[in-house]
Amino acid sequence: MTRIFHRILLAIPTLFGISVVAFALVHIMPGSPVDALVPPDATADVRAQVIHSFGLDKPLPVQYGLWLLNALHGNFGISMGMRVPVNQLLGQAIENTLILAVAAAVFGFLAGTVLGIISSLNQGNWIDRFVSAIGLVGVSVPAYWFAMIMVILFSVKLGWLPTSGMYSQGQQGNVLDLLGHLIIPAISLGITSVGVTSRMVRASFIQVIQQDFVLALRAKGLERRMILWHWLRNAAPPILTVTGLELGYLLGGSILIETIFAWPGLGGLLNGAIGLRDMPVIQAGILLIGTMFVVINIFVDFANARVDPRIQRT
Amino acid sequence: MYGRDQSSGGVSTVSVNPIIQIDGVSKTFKVKDLKGRKKVVHAVNEVSLSVSQGETMGLVGESGSGKSTLARLVLRLIEPDEGVIRFEGQDLRGLSSKEMRNIRKKMQMVFQDPFSSLNPQMTIADNVAFNLWVHGERKRAERRVMKVLTDVGLSERQARQYPHELSGGQRQRVNIARALVMEPSLVVLDEPVSALDKSVQAQVLNLLQDLKKEYTLSYIFISHDLNVVEYMSDQLAIMYFGKLVETGKASVLYTAPKHPYTKLLMESMPSFSKRERWNSFRLKGEPPNPLEPALGCSFRSRCPNATERCSAGIPSLSVVEDGHHVACYLWDGSEEAARISSLV
Amino acid sequence: MEIAVKKLEPVKKPDLAEIEETGQRKRSFIHKLYQDPIAWASTIWIVLVIAVAALAPLLTPYSPVSGNVAQRLLTLGSVGHVLGTDEQGRDIVTRILFGGRMTLLMGIAPVAIAAVIGCALGVAAGYFGRVVHAIIMRCLDVFYAFPALVLAIAISAAMGPGVKNTFVALPIVFIAPIARVTESAVKRIKGLEFFEAARASGAGHWMIIRHHVLGNIFRPVFAYGSTLIGISILVASSLSFLGLGVTPPTAEWGNMLGSLKDALFTQPAVAIAPGAMIFLTALSFNLLGDSIQDALDVRS
Numbered sequence: 001m002t003r004i005f006h007r008i009l010l011a012i013p014t015l016f017g018i019s020v021v022a023f024a025l026v027h028i029m030p031g032s033p034v035d036a037l038v039p040p041d042a043t044a045d046v047r048a049q050v051i052h053s054f055g056l057d058k059p060l061p062v063q064y065g066l067w068l069l070n071a072l073h074g075n076f077g078i079s080m081g082m083r084v085p086v087n088q089l090l091g092q093a094i095e096n097t098l099i100l101a102v103a104a105a106v107f108g109f110l111a112g113t114v115l116g117i118i119s120s121l122n123q124g125n126w127i128d129r130f131v132s133a134i135g136l137v138g139v140s141v142p143a144y145w146f147a148m149i150m151v152i153l154f155s156v157k158l159g160w161l162p163t164s165g166m167y168s169q170g171q172q173g174n175v176l177d178l179l180g181h182l183i184i185p186a187i188s189l190g191i192t193s194v195g196v197t198s199r200m201v202r203a204s205f206i207q208v209i210q211q212d213f214v215l216a217l218r219a220k221g222l223e224r225r226m227i228l229w230h231w232l233r234n235a236a237p238p239i240l241t242v243t244g245l246e247l248g249y250l251l252g253g254s255i256l257i258e259t260i261f262a263w264p265g266l267g268g269l270l271n272g273a274i275g276l277r278d279m280p281v282i283q284a285g286i287l288l289i290g291t292m293f294v295v296i297n298i299f300v301d302f303a304n305a306r307v308d309p310r311i312q313r314t
Numbered sequence: 315m316y317g318r319d320q321s322s323g324g325v326s327t328v329s330v331n332p333i334i335q336i337d338g339v340s341k342t343f344k345v346k347d348l349k350g351r352k353k354v355v356h357a358v359n360e361v362s363l364s365v366s367q368g369e370t371m372g373l374v375g376e377s378g379s380g381k382s383t384l385a386r387l388v389l390r391l392i393e394p395d396e397g398v399i400r401f402e403g404q405d406l407r408g409l410s411s412k413e414m415r416n417i418r419k420k421m422q423m424v425f426q427d428p429f430s431s432l433n434p435q436m437t438i439a440d441n442v443a444f445n446l447w448v449h450g451e452r453k454r455a456e457r458r459v460m461k462v463l464t465d466v467g468l469s470e471r472q473a474r475q476y477p478h479e480l481s482g483g484q485r486q487r488v489n490i491a492r493a494l495v496m497e498p499s500l501v502v503l504d505e506p507v508s509a510l511d512k513s514v515q516a517q518v519l520n521l522l523q524d525l526k527k528e529y530t531l532s533y534i535f536i537s538h539d540l541n542v543v544e545y546m547s548d549q550l551a552i553m554y555f556g557k558l559v560e561t562g563k564a565s566v567l568y569t570a571p572k573h574p575y576t577k578l579l580m581e582s583m584p585s586f587s588k589r590e591r592w593n594s595f596r597l598k599g600e601p602p603n604p605l606e607p608a609l610g611c612s613f614r615s616r617c618p619n620a621t622e623r624c625s626a627g628i629p630s631l632s633v634v635e636d637g638h639h640v641a642c643y644l645w646d647g648s649e650e651a652a653r654i655s656s657l658v
Numbered sequence: 659m660e661i662a663v664k665k666l667e668p669v670k671k672p673d674l675a676e677i678e679e680t681g682q683r684k685r686s687f688i689h690k691l692y693q694d695p696i697a698w699a700s701t702i703w704i705v706l707v708i709a710v711a712a713l714a715p716l717l718t719p720y721s722p723v724s725g726n727v728a729q730r731l732l733t734l735g736s737v738g739h740v741l742g743t744d745e746q747g748r749d750i751v752t753r754i755l756f757g758g759r760m761t762l763l764m765g766i767a768p769v770a771i772a773a774v775i776g777c778a779l780g781v782a783a784g785y786f787g788r789v790v791h792a793i794i795m796r797c798l799d800v801f802y803a804f805p806a807l808v809l810a811i812a813i814s815a816a817m818g819p820g821v822k823n824t825f826v827a828l829p830i831v832f833i834a835p836i837a838r839v840t841e842s843a844v845k846r847i848k849g850l851e852f853f854e855a856a857r858a859s860g861a862g863h864w865m866i867i868r869h870h871v872l873g874n875i876f877r878p879v880f881a882y883g884s885t886l887i888g889i890s891i892l893v894a895s896s897l898s899f900l901g902l903g904v905t906p907p908t909a910e911w912g913n914m915l916g917s918l919k920d921a922l923f924t925q926p927a928v929a930i931a932p933g934a935m936i937f938l939t940a941l942s943f944n945l946l947g948d949s950i951q952d953a954l955d956v957r958s
Contacts, residue, residue, distance in 0.1 A: 016799025025816035032836055140941035143931030144899055145915055152926040250806035256896055260919065274815045274900060286812045290804050389858055415860035423858050431851035435873035443850075445871060448861040492855065 006289045007301055011294050018290035019071070022283045076284040086280045089269060094288065097265030099178075100258070101250045102184035106249075108193025109243050115194065116201025123206060131198065138195020144256045147188035151260070154184060164262040181261075189257045193219050200242045204235040237304045244300030248293040321425040322579070325533065332364040332400075332533045333500050334388060339397030341383055345605070357383040359556035362631070363403045365549070367499070369634075370526070370533040372547030372564060374540065378604060380556040385502045388534065389423055390414060402499070413540070419449060422493035426505040428485035432477040439463070439473040442492045449496070458495055466491045466521060466530065483514035487521065494529060502534045509540060519545060540583045544568055545640045552576050555602065555612040558631060562638035574617050690953035697949035700942035707939055711758030720749040722756035731925040740932040742928040744914065744919055746907075750928055753909040755933055760821070760910040764894030764903070768825065770885045772832035776881060779833065780840025785867060786846070797840070801834040810893050812903035824903045828894060832886055839882045841860065842874040879953045885947035888940040895936050911936045 076086035119131040154161045161184055254266035262268065266285055273281035341358040357381045365371040375381045386392045388399060390406055399406045401417060409417065425431040432441050439459050446455040463473050466487040477485055486506060493501050507515040519542065526533060537543045547564040552575065560573040571577050602615055610625040616623070624643055631639040691697045710717060725748030732743045741750040783794040801809065812828035846851055856866045895912025897903030904910035906917060914932040922929060
């Protein structure tokens, strides 16, 4: 228990830093922050209200404090583009993005692991090289271009899969429909993960295979399943770490993919906001993504500690 | 001129023209044990020593005895927690970095590992010349560097090579050259030949002896290898767990050591000569844990002659005869001690 | 004393006793790259891109920024437009040639800038005492908390689109990882004996850093930096794709994809080329980076 507590404690300065960065973004912009926070045709009353609740006439540190306080209560201001409070937009968006990101992560993890294992078992021969090439392609290809190609191939030419959106008209809540819409975006988003994960898995498995204890286990005549289990247990920590990190990067990549597929998630929200310089939304988005990344890292850390007995458990 | 030194307030080896005088120096390190608790390690525990000009002081001990720490304290690479170090009579405490830099010209160190002790990105000549550059002498540097490199037996061609192109023995010679280029008075050598093959060791040791005469040097020669130390040293100081247990002339200690630990060391030397074989005794117990130092003499847990007195307090160095000091209750001059020591 | 005593002579030939320790002549790193076919392939591609980007005006009669709208979205293999035209009627081949300039610039320059700043921070954090180290590393941790793309997008969004702003946003993203790599390299050196010896000679900080630290951290930092160029290209083109970064009408492979995205259904083929260029160039830099890492014996 103390470990989690300790870890969270360590994360606080980082979270603090993230909030400062998110806050500072508005002030880097040219022009008055008020203009960024309030639509140009707002009445003087609304302006005054915003200035008051965000304390824009007060010194910067005070402003930051007020912003943070508001943020912790879920008040991120009013979206310029949608004319509604930001937090209204966030709820559904986060859920949709998580669906996409998790799907991409699962794909990346599974495909990457399988490729990595195949590769490590065939070290040196053409299978290995071929698989490594796939991995390399994964990290070098621009995800959005890959997505476009997939769309051209599977949607435009072959018509197998829908081209955009989360659900077809009137199919809200239909899981099968969702899956159909999910395939291309998830694969496009996850392709980079496949690359990173497969390289990682390959290196990790090769290292484990070579370790003496595996030979010792096999000499004892241990069942294959048990060997695999021990194998996994040792290779798991770095793989877990990488997957956790990848999930974070996927949150970033989702901005691009959601744009192409008109996926109604956090990324799409941010993209629209960028076009309009809709700072409240951007700030909220950055804060959320950064925080989620930190939280994921804490989970990964914790999971590692459970799995890897070498890590101290004080 | 051997005898008790009144002015330094403690018993130490005092000799003619001390070039370096170490007085009551201690150094502790804070560490965390396996469970994360904070502990203190007494790396060096109230050590007093002095080295004469032109003399080689052999500092002997096993790993963990504190000898390397002591070496670094002498050169002020680490600061002592207590005690005074005097170089050529001058107290080194409180010297500014500029003054210290001047003194550093006169005391140098030769390191143990021939591989990591030279900068792999610089040529041999540059590695040696760096010392000169530090002290602002760039113009005459090349000539001096070549001279010292020739003195240690390396060629001009080798001067332009890089460390990885030389062998271990050659690199160690570069190490020596680097120390000598400033023409120091004192050279501290921390296990200078331990990483070399036996056949190469002899060459390097001979080189050191020749250089000592040619450059009129004083050496502090640190090693755990008694054969090597015997060859090089005039005086000897034995360390155990951060404390000096015996000091004196090398010839005396090799033939008639008094401290049980010294005897143990001498006995463990593969001996060819007709040295006396003392009654071998069996060691008992376990070596003490540096993180949990026990009270009293640190050797007591293994010493077969240990008495109750040995747990009571740490024995300090007392005079056995001229220039020969032992830190053991058996030799502190009391009656009981005399009785027991006659039996051992 | 039974040690064999031999009077020393100046060494003229290698001592027999010392031969087994003689370090092999380390093949120079260029020599190793020379022998790596993948390194060759990547380098050739990169040189090709640089060459055509530099010679672009000589290679094509068309303008990269203005076009004939009446000829918009011509397909591949059209007369006079091998790769077709974009939605403004501009020749795609031309835009690719000119776009190469921007993409290469966005790949290399931000990494170079970040390398200088990151190295300085890393050396400071690694060399000086605990306080400096703690301050610098904690600050860097904040930047580490963001995925690179998100941070780049956030900063670009705040500062506004445009090449100049990208030159500020991208290096900020890379400074933290470079500083970390530098810091750990410096820490490693601090533990080596030649570093201690330098301190024992009484040298001042700047002399030690200059002669003993910098030369020895070059390898790992350079190897790491070379892997960042591919990433920089991808991030920069992503920014342009989103409308930040390089803005129309200037040609850049990322923003070409951004504006062709809507033509996906009418004329999909034209969208393939710019993306393929990004892919191949990023791939080449990644492969080259891997080969450099291998040649320098530095594996992260």
